[in-house]
Amino acid sequence: MKSVLFPGDGTTVLEDVPEPTPGPGEVVVKIRASGMCGSDLHFYHGNFDFDHSVIQGHEPCGEIYAIGEGVAPTAATVGDRVMIHHYFGCSMCRRCRAGWPQMCETGQGKTMAVHANGGHAPFAVVPVTSILPLPSELSFKAGAAIGCGTGTAWGAIKRLGGVGDTVSVVIGQGPVGLSATMFASSMGATVIGVDIDATRLERAKHFGADVVVNSREESLFDVVSDYTGGRLADVVMETSGRATKDAFSVLGTFGRACFSGLPGDVEFTTQAVYKKQWTVMTSWTMSSIEQARCADFVVSHNLPVDDLYSHRWTIDQAAEAYEWFDRQDAGKGVFEFD
Ligand SMILES: [Zn+2]
Ligand SMILES: [Zn+2]
Known part of the structure; x- marks a missing residue:
């Protein structure tokens, strides 16, 4: 599958990466929208440390596509519309239990597009503990924005x-x-x-x-x-x-x-x-619990989150999309997938 990587020198690479399969406790999400977030640019230019081999995109949103062993039937069903809290922790420590895996006490937490594959690709594999229901009133791109920029x-x-x-x-x-x-x-x-x-x-x-x-x-x-x-x-x-x-x-x-x-x-x-x-x-983004509350607030107040996006792109346009975004004078972009 075509996936966007950052060499860290202000360019993008489209790499063919094998489609993921879910391990125990994991799900594969078919990505429908993957937002471009301002912090992407720090990685794009190599200002922050990250694993250059991981797929970019930490605002993914989509549908459950495949479910790994050990995932309770109540936790995920194929076709569920889901947001993703883009940090993966141990799920057991106090911080993880409070919804803050980005501060996992084990020190082994992972962030999508930094240490783990992100959403600028047709599919992403994530721990089932990272998914949140996307309210039916919200578009996939709204769910993507709530996953980082709007949630922040x-x-x-x-x-x-x-x-x-x-x-x-x-x-x-x-x-x-x-x-x-x-x-x-x-x-x-x-x-x-x-x-x-x-x-x-x-x-x-x-x-x-x-x-x-x-x-x-x-x-x-x-x-x-x-x-x-x-x-x-x-x-x-x-x-x-x-x-x-x-x-x-x-x-x-x-x-x-x-x-x-x-x-x-x-x-x-x-x-x-x-x-x-x-x-x-x-303030560092939000907890997974607040991500869900943020989505609820957007629904109950009918807020125009979709309007944050000024540009939509296909994955083949990634180079052009990030050159545009890097100018920092326009709105927000999103990669959309059928
Ligand atoms: Zn933890
Ligand atoms: Zn972000």
Whole structure:
């Protein structure tokens, strides 16, 4: 089967890989949609360590195609529509049991497209413990987005303890930032969306931003200060990994800041800010339980997750797709399979 690999030098390779068969406790998922996530670009350029022989794509979504030994009939049936939580842990330690296999206490956890084959291929084999039902109301590409980019925004809001009735500044309006804008707006926050690209800012309005700021052309501090009568923001979500100083510059008293973008150095001097009573946190995607809740919220609020995608590609177009995505000036892409 044709599969996308990254040599790590800013190119893609289409490699013919044998179709997987499920081992004990595993299922094979026929991939229907595999999203392109901003973090792909760190691996595309070789900035992060990863196994160059694994298939890329950590936002897969599809249907159960084959079931391995030992999988309970109640756990999976051929044809089930499933999302995948793209981290594989031991399933037994406290972190795994809490839905956080990415922090598996054994230290042996695996991430799709980093240590284990991902979804940029017609089929993927995964532990049955990693699958989650895809609600019938959601498309496969919505399930793919919820599997990382959109779920990362959801996870950040959960880490923040909610954002309703706040003025929330969302820095970066890529796939994660747009999702954060969408969720925060639907939860009742007033959202100030920030980016340096006009197209992305237009999209931010579509996803519910009340105010948009091109921080290359105008002072973010001035806009937020004017809008809030000098009180500044209750919440800042930094999704770009590049604007941590901007994040603190607009964070008001008792403000909460959540950093989900990488790499990003976060620095502040306690003496300069301790009277501001800030809460500062990081957030790493979401637990498998929150992935399911995120999907439920998207359904119950009828949120336009499909609209996050500006481009759809076939697997044969992988090189062109990643060259496009690498420009970081457009929306989100997805590989779709029949
Ligand atoms: Zn574990
Ligand atoms: Zn991702």
